[in-house]
Amino acid sequence: MVDTMSELFFSGGLEVEDLVDWVEERWQEETRSRSKMESIGKLTLSIPVYLPLMTLSTEFELFEQLRPLQRKSYDNENRFLSPKPVIMLKPHSELLGKITSCNISVFLLDERGTPLCPQEQQYMSGPCGEETTITTPHLRTSSMSIRVSHRLAEIRASLCFIVDYETEDQTKSRCVITSNCFNFVRNRRRTKGAK
Template identity: 40%
Template sequence: MTISSLNNQRALFSGLKYEVRVLGALAFRRETNLPTIVEFGYERMANNFGHIFTVDFDNLSVQPPAPTQDEISRWWHMYRQNINIYEQNYHQPSHTNFIKEEQKNSPRLEDTSAPCPRPPVHQQVPLQLTYSTAQIPPPQEPFPHFHLLEPLRDRQRKSYRDESRFLTPKPVIVLRQDSPLRPYIMQCMVSVRLANQFGATLPPEEQSSLVPAEGRPQALLDLYHCRTPPFSFKIDAHLRDMKATLIFLIEYVLSDQSVGRVEVASNVFHFSRKKKNDNEKE
């Protein structure tokens, strides 16, 4: 059976462990956007009919039980109220297509409606997850309202004495035309900082190597054209040779006075060395 509507009940389960009785045709199915839900194999449940297991929804772990009757009753009360299952009809494996298909392919499920005694507490009953936690899909990304107009060139030049070599192409942050924020955004400020290739902000002594032409590494987004003016940055020659990125912090105010913050990272770039002469590099 599929656990549905758990999106709205997630806080209720977080940080808690529950005692779950395996009832033959009753199965827990993982929602694709809920990576903390444990999935039990249907055949495995049939083999372990009537057993009790402790399920930790946060750590995706299943342990042999030592539950009390009060714990079991509390679990089933929460399960009935929040998931809306048919507690009295668990012996009828016809709630989902998944159950129906498994029933056809598994003749051992025919007698699962008969009650089974609970095994002794000391008995170790193994139960394995039917999927690796590494295969759990990440949460759905939020809508990308802003983006970098053009990627930076992979190779950039540092600015040495008496030079003004700016990062190319000059970065521009754009509000997407299909963004739902577009009709409601009232003000938007974009600031820039220098980070390593993994997005970690550089320390202040290296952050100062990002030199803006206008004196401040920030600009207002033009609400009419829905983009910032081009940023003019040069990288001071004292910065160590490394792979770097630019992180754009975007802070905006909507017509209802709500405030939003989002970050956009540039592609990774590195620095070419300046030649002292035709045969020697600095």
């Protein structure tokens, strides 16, 4: 099809506007196709049901654990989990200087370490739609601004970070990091009669 379009264009049988329209249509189709594939890929990865079967990381770590009491974010608020999580490569890791790419997905777990259902996962919003990357010069992520909606049921929760990385020899690996458990502070908004 591309050869046919280029032949028509160079033979004078196709206007520049027609070629531009054709390229735009192909680009839109490709964009829709990619976003479909990404969403399908995300659905298959999105909520790991069997976390115990996934390897706990020995190479990566959470820089600082979360505070045991957290604030939920109400509509039109930006209350983030604190301190903002940072995932880093351990200082003496065997992977130092060997990682070529690294992507991290974030999920909510209950206190038993079971992933929350897809509907409950939607109450969490994070960097780039719950994904972030490790920057190679610093071997750590930037601080992740993760917030949890007030609509999530009152539960004790923790965060799960799934780290997908590739090394120089093109080996792809996956490991898991979990945070400590935390509770949400109850709504303490004053009632109208309070002074």
